Amino acid sequence: MIIENSLDEVKKRETSLKIIKSIINAHGRDNLYDFTGLSGGFLATTDDLNLLETYVGPAIFEEKLQYLGKVHLGGEKIFPVNRTSSGILATILALVPRNSCVIHFVPELPSHPSILRSCKLKNANYIEFDDISRFHTPQNTSLIIITGATMDHKVIDEEIFEKIIAKAKEKEIPVLVDDASGARLRTAIYKQKKAIELGADLVVTSTDKLMMGPRGGLIGGKTELIDEIKACATKFGLEAQPPTILAMVNGLESYNENNLLNSIEKRNKLIKILKNDFKYFEESPTGVMISENSLKKEIANQNIETTFSPKDLCFLWAMILLKQEHIITIPAVAMPGASATVRFDLASNDALKLDIAILQDKIKNSFKYLLKIATDEEVAKDILFNCE
Ligand SMILES: *Cc1c(COP(=O)(O)O)cnc(C)c1O
Numbered sequence: 001m002i003i004e005n006s007l008d009e010v011k012k013r014e015t016s017l018k019i020i021k022s023i024i025n026a027h028g029r030d031n032l033y034d035f036t037g038l039s040g041g042f043l044a045t046t047d048d049l050n051l052l053e054t055y056v057g058p059a060i061f062e063e064k065l066q067y068l069g070k071v072h073l074g075g076e077k078i079f080p081v082n083r084t085s086s087g088i089l090a091t092i093l094a095l096v097p098r099n100s101c102v103i104h105f106v107p108e109l110p111s112h113p114s115i116l117r118s119c120k121l122k123n124a125n126y127i128e129f130d131d132i133s134r135f136h137t138p139q140n141t142s143l144i145i146i147t148g149a150t151m152d153h154k155v156i157d158e159e160i161f162e163k164i165i166a167k168a169k170e171k172e173i174p175v176l177v178d179d180a181s182g183a184r185l186r187t188a189i190y191k192q193k194k195a196i197e198l199g200a201d202l203v204v205t206s207t208d209k210l211m212m213g214p215r216g217g218l219i220g221g222k223t224e225l226i227d228e229i230k231a232c233a234t235k236f237g238l239e240a241q242p243p244t245i246l247a248m249v250n251g252l253e254s255y256n257e258n259n260l261l262n263s264i265e266k267r268n269k270l271i272k273i274l275k276n277d278f279k280y281f282e283e284s285p286t287g288v289m290i291s292e293n294s295l296k297k298e299i300a301n302q303n304i305e306t307t308f309s310p311k312d313l314c315f316l317w318a319m320i321l322l323k324q325e326h327i328i329t330i331p332a333v334a335m336p337g338a339s340a341t342v343r344f345d346l347a348s349n350d351a352l353k354l355d356i357a358i359l360q361d362k363i364k365n366s367f368k369y370l371l372k373i374a375t376d377e378e379v380a381k382d383i384l385f386n387c388e
Contacts, residue, residue, distance in 0.1 A: 100140045145175075183195070216247075
């Protein structure tokens with residue numbers, strides 16, 4: 001393993017950010033293509049920014065956020081937080097007594113690492129399921145978490161969602177839905193109901209995923225629970241700050257699910273032409289992707305024997321895509337523990353700038369280079385950690 005732990009991941013991320021800066025300096029932002037689907041948008045007018053400098057601003061944005069957040073998520077009250085992970089942490093800190101059980105259903109493993117990490121802080125007994133026939137809640141379960149759509153955009157079946165809610169209601173256990181991207185993927189693409197409409201007590205989404213908002217999280221749900229979470233979150237500085245809240249308001253205002261629906265046609269075109277050269281690419285709801293294990297198989301299929309781990313291969317390809325083709329994918333820039341799946345999200349803003357045939361070339365060229373270096377550890381380390 002070349003990338004062995006969180007420290008290595010942080011180092012790799014720092015390399016990526018430096019490369020992004022040098023690409024922008026040398027070629028301009030227009031020649032960099034962000035296909036992560038996380039736009040980190042910060043929509044704001046000069047008037048908005050001026051308001052930010054007064055005491056009035058936060059009051060105004062807060063009120064707008066309450067309104068727009070409830071339209072987007074449902075629920076009685078909205079609480080903006082620094083990240084989705086912060087929302088998950090705040091909820092677990094507030095609602096989970098020490099040593100109780102937290103049960104998580106995820107449509108496909110792995111789960112987002114913030115759930116387990118937060119449970120550990122409460123010494124909670126954490127159990128996760130991806131098979132509904134095994135799902136059960138032990139005696140002292142204090143919280144049920146449902147992931148609406150995974151990091152790799154695997155979406156839950158709505159019937160399974162409803163089954164879990166029914167079990168939770170029967171036992172009067174609160175339900176938090178991690179709908180980081182699901183709040184938009186499930187509703188826009190799969191025409192499912194909002195988590196709150198399906199009976200969840202709480203939902204958290206990322207204002208950065210598949211919408212033009214800032215990195216941040218939005219929790220919606222029952223007032224009583226939100227108040228408890230809010231009281232706990234502010235003790236640790238997990239709450240979103242006014243500039244983020246302003247950008248959340250404008251991001252929510254500009255959200256239009258047609259942008260997501262329009263990406264489907266492009267996705268279909270791309271997956272079709274990629275089949276000429278690749279065997280293991282899969283569709284995601286708004287793009288194409290190749291998981292760690294599929295990439296390993298794809299390379300084996302080219303009769304190349306590599307000792308690199310599947311994760312390292314994903315990280316390497318993502319770095320080659322960035323350095324040589326100026327394409328940003330999640331494995332190059334993500335926080336430690338995020339999915340290493342290489343995904344090209346066609347709902348990203350930058351997808352509008354790049355013709356599908358050119359994207360296909362960039363994918364092919366970078367993969368060819370990956371094959372060439374897939375046995376050379378020195379070169380691989382250089383690609384991952386050297387900014388040149
Ligand atoms: C992205 C994601 C998160 C975490 O979002 P952050 O903004 O990075 O904290 C949590 N859960 C799921 C399912 C995600 O996809």
